[in-house]
Amino acid sequence: MVSDSPEASADPGPVPTASIQGPLVYPLTSCCKTGATSKTLGCLVRGYFPEPVTVTWDTGSLNSSTLTFPAVQDSSSSLYTVTSQVTILGEWTNQKLTCSVAHAANTTIRTITGCTKNFTDPSLRFFYSSCDPHGDAQATIHLRCYISGYTPGKVKVTWLVDGQEDRNLFSYTAPDQLEGKLASTYSEVNITQGQWASQITYTCQVSYYGFIYEKHALRCTAESEPRGVSAYLSPPTPLDLYVHKSPKLTCLVVDLASSENVNLLWSRENKGGVILPPPGPPVIKPQFNGTFSATSTLPVNVSDWIEGETYYCNVTHPDLPKPILRSISKGPGKRVTPEVYVLWSPDELKKGRLTLTCLIQNFFPADISVLWLRNDAPVQADRHSTTRPHKASDSLPSFFVYSRLVVSQSDWEQNKFACEVIHEALPGSRTLQKEVSKNPGPAQPVPAELALEDLCAEEAESQELEAMWTGLLVFTTLFLLSVSYGAAITLCKVGTQTALLPGGAPRDRESPLPGRRALTSTLPQVKWVLAAILQEQPPASHDYTNVQEPAA
Incomplete structure (x- = not known):
């Protein structure tokens, strides 16, 4: 029997289907803004069952206030979601906050920074x-x-x-x-x-x-960092990063008083500052001034470096009052593709050699690798030299370098050479080649001296042709006007003589008239003159060919 009472007919609602399930915790941050007087952070706690959870913030000595909103249950999954936030008043320091979430299933702790940085630390x-x-x-x-x-x-x-x-x-x-x-x-x-x-x-x-x-x-007897001892971090070269696929970071320490007990430890930020396995003992080298240098090289993952991972080198030594810490990561900024030009002077061949110069300019960032190829094979590194990147003179953040290769005359005449540039702003394989040889092809760059001579020759030829055709046009126009004027005067005179015959009456059509004979004799002459003008062929023009004499 079915009851008609409201209690019996009411919908019992969704039946909880979830068993005990721990929460997922997500930190919530905002972008950093200059001049802000307060900052609000949050913790999103979702996907847990049953209630309740306890959210606790550890803000240290900061002036802060917290607020936890009521939990909301998902009607389809019966799981709960809650949000908690903390507001920090005043300037934000470099310390980090922790959001602790306690639940019957587990306890989760998340570390949160004050805001999401879209800049590098000064x-x-x-x-x-x-x-x-x-x-x-x-x-x-x-x-x-x-x-x-x-x-x-x-x-x-x-x-x-x-x-x-x-x-x-x-x-x-x-x-x-x-x-x-x-x-x-x-x-x-x-x-x-x-x-x-x-x-x-x-x-x-x-x-x-x-x-x-x-x-x-501190006071002068306790330095914050020992003077004289310096540490430097070098990024991977584009050659190792994009061609060899084996990028390496280098940590160099100079001006050490002794070579004993020097330790260089590596760590990375996204691993929680965990010390990385040592790549090996540092390489110690004595210097001419009586000090020592220490070098450590760390292989890194290509994707980790490209995605902006930060690496640290920590230097310890018995003579140091405190460790020296250096950090490095891929620099920010808009990437700009380099422009590459290969320059050479044929006059130098008279000395039995040729200097090839590769100009690479207007690129960013400054990290770049330059190679020289002979018949597509790399030239030994000690055979060519490349300058360090220099800032361009304009206001844009761009750089330029020169690379120089000296070849013999016989080497130049028998082989082809190329300047190969590796830079992260280049598309595809991140490489670009500019070839040069004695026998230039369609894409062969022309030496600056020859290009200037060709340009001047073309300009002179263009001016000469323009002047010649302008003079010919003026002459033809004046000649036609003078002939037309003479013919018109002659026709007018003949017409007058025909209309006004002696005696006032026209003569018979067959009678020979002086005027008719004049007209008959004049018209063929005019016709012949016009035909000669119209049928005259233009004079043959010169064949201006840009002839380039082979270099001696």
Whole structure:
């Protein structure tokens, strides 16, 4: 029996079909903006069952407030979704926040940065003049903070004394120095040697897109980074990256006082800063000035480098008060395809040799590889030389290089050569070849001297032909006008004599008239003259052929 009561006939609704299921946690960030007074981050927690979950934010000492919205259940899957957000007031520092989600199934922790960076971090370096802790306490010490690699007009520099802004510390910040689309500047202050020798810590603080970057300078007996010892990171060459498919990073440390216990450790950002397996012990080399250099080479994955992975080289040594850390990644900026030209001078063959010069210009970024080929085979690297990339003189962020190859006259006469350029902005295989040989083909570049001679010869021929045809046209026009005028006068006279005969009456058609004879004798002459003009052939023109004499 079926009940008619509302309780019996009501739809019981969706029946939960999910068993216990842990949540999926997604960090939510926004793009970084300069001048922002607050930033809001979020955690999206979805796909869990049953309720509840607990969302906890770890913001450290930052001034912040949190808000967790009510959970929402999906009617089809019975799974829940909840969102939590945190708002941070004031300037954002480089520290990261954590969002912890506790559920009956598991506990998930996500690390979130303040905002999504679409820029590279500026680089800060600290310099100061030499000091003597036991010298004159009133002597002046110059502190300089060098900032580079930022968008012009986006940085603000503040000097701190023991972590606090000092109104009595007068600083000078230089105008931006443009370096392509980025810029560099420096800020400096003057202090006394007594202040510098005390326990005071001076800090160069840079605000950039809401992030805070700091560089500290301790008293002169405790340097923030040992002077004299330097570390450099080199990116993979385009040849290794796109042709050999075996890119390598190089970490070079110079001016080491000793060669013992030098360690160069590699790590990468997307692996959580985990130390990578060492590629091998560093290569130690003695230098002429009595110091040592250490080099470590790390093979990397092609796709990882192209996608912007950041790698770190950490240098430790017993003589260093603290490790030196360097980072490198694929640089930002719009890629620009290089222009390639091969130049040579035939006059140099008189000396029994020929210098081939490959000009590569207007490309970005600066990383480029240049090879020379003889009959499609690579020429030994010690046979040619290539300059370092130089900035172009225009305002665009572009570079140029020269590559030089010297060949003998017999080598030039028997082989063909090519300049091969490898650059990431080139399409397809990232390579481009420009060939050159003694016997040029359709695409053979012409030497600059011959090209100029041909251009001048063509221009002179064009002017000569134009002047000749202009004179001929004027002469023909005047000649036709004069003949037509004479014929018209003659016809008028003949017509008058025919109309006005002696006695006032016309003569018989058969009677011979002087006027008729004149007309008869004149018309063939006019007809002959016009026919001669119309039937006359134009004079034969010269055959102007651009003849290039073979080079001696």
